[in-house]
Amino acid sequence: MEKKEIQGYPHILYRASxxxxxxxxxxxxxxxxxxxxxxxxxxxxxxxxxxEVLRNIxxxxxSAPSGANKQPWTFxxxxxxxxxxxxxxxAEEEEKLSYxxxxxxxxxxxxxxLGTDWKKPFLEEAPHLIVVFKQSYGLDKNQKVQHYxxxxxxxxxxxxxxxxxxxxxxxTLTHTPSPMNFLSKILNRPSHExxxxxxxxxxxxxxxxxxxxxxxxxxxVLIEY
Ligand SMILES: Cc1cc2nc3c(=O)[nH]c(=O)nc-3n(C[C@H](O)[C@H](O)[C@H](O)COP(=O)(O)O)c2cc1C
Numbered sequence: 001m002e003k004k005e006i007q008g009y010p011h012i013l014y015r016a017s018x019x020x021x022x023x024x025x026x027x028x029x030x031x032x033x034x035x036x037x038x039x040x041x042x043x044x045x046x047x048x049x050x051x052e053v054l055r056n057i058x059x060x061x062x063s064a065p066s067g068a069n070k071q072p073w074t075f076x077x078x079x080x081x082x083x084x085x086x087x088x089x090x091a092e093e094e095e096k097l098s099y100x101x102x103x104x105x106x107x108x109x110x111x112x113x114l115g116t117d118w119k120k121p122f123l124e125e126a127p128h129l130i131v132v133f134k135q136s137y138g139l140d141k142n143q144k145v146q147h148y149x150x151x152x153x154x155x156x157x158x159x160x161x162x163x164x165x166x167x168x169x170x171x172t173l174t175h176t177p178s179p180m181n182f183l184s185k186i187l188n189r190p191s192h193e194x195x196x197x198x199x200x201x202x203x204x205x206x207x208x209x210x211x212x213x214x215x216x217x218x219x220x221v222l223i224e225y
Contacts, residue, residue, distance in 0.1 A: 041171035043208040044126040061161035067148030088123035090182035126200030133193035
């Protein structure tokens with residue numbers, strides 16, 4: 001592998017793919033068509049997913065860019081039915097309070113087309129839960145390590161994670177029970193890790209319905225200069 005020192009640090013030659021315009025158009029369109037099939041799913045088949053698949057998905061997420069390459073994330077896979085049940089009970093407790101008294105009227109109205117409520121059976125029915133923690137700072141031999149752009153970095157890693165789950169032919173839901181500190185307690189995570197997202201992962205129920213909603217057109221979201 002060709003190497004070079006830049007500012008005293010080792011660099012390796014990047015393997016450029018050198019594709020033609022036709023090939024990059026085809027690649028981008030294939031990926032687009034595949035990603036357009038992704039939906040948030042709230043009803044899961046209980047069949048377990050091979051462990052190696054889950055590890056590949058997490059490894060994809062962990063390959064994401066991050067501020068100063070600090071990789072400020074921890075991914076927990078929960079497959080144990082007892083722990084999944086604890087998480088469901090705690091999430092439903094918070095969500096019941098949120099739906100009944102913490103959410104604004106506008107928020108409740110905005111959620112109506114999605115058909116959601118405080119009940120979260122998918123937290124037990126999905127064969128696996130992936131709980132993503134963000135690390136406000138790192139620890140190296142008990143020394144604090146500064147992390148940068150933590151929310152942006154972990155958000156990008158979660159985007160990779162959701163894309164990898166979909167690409168594998170599986171489904172997930174981006175779930176944010178609020179507040180989420182019960183996850184730190186149940187999973188016994190250290191205080192510098194804060195829960196970021198909770199994603200049930202698996203196969204969809206063979207017949208499940210998703211909200212008939214649309215995405216903004218490209219014209220509405222794209223400004224070209
Ligand atoms: C940050 C974030 C938090 C979300 N939290 C929840 C949630 O707590 N419960 C839920 O049912 N869906 C949740 N969703 C899923 C959205 O409702 C869903 O992505 C949106 O309706 C669009 O549907 P689609 O994912 O099928 O395109 C969340 C999505 C995001 C990005």
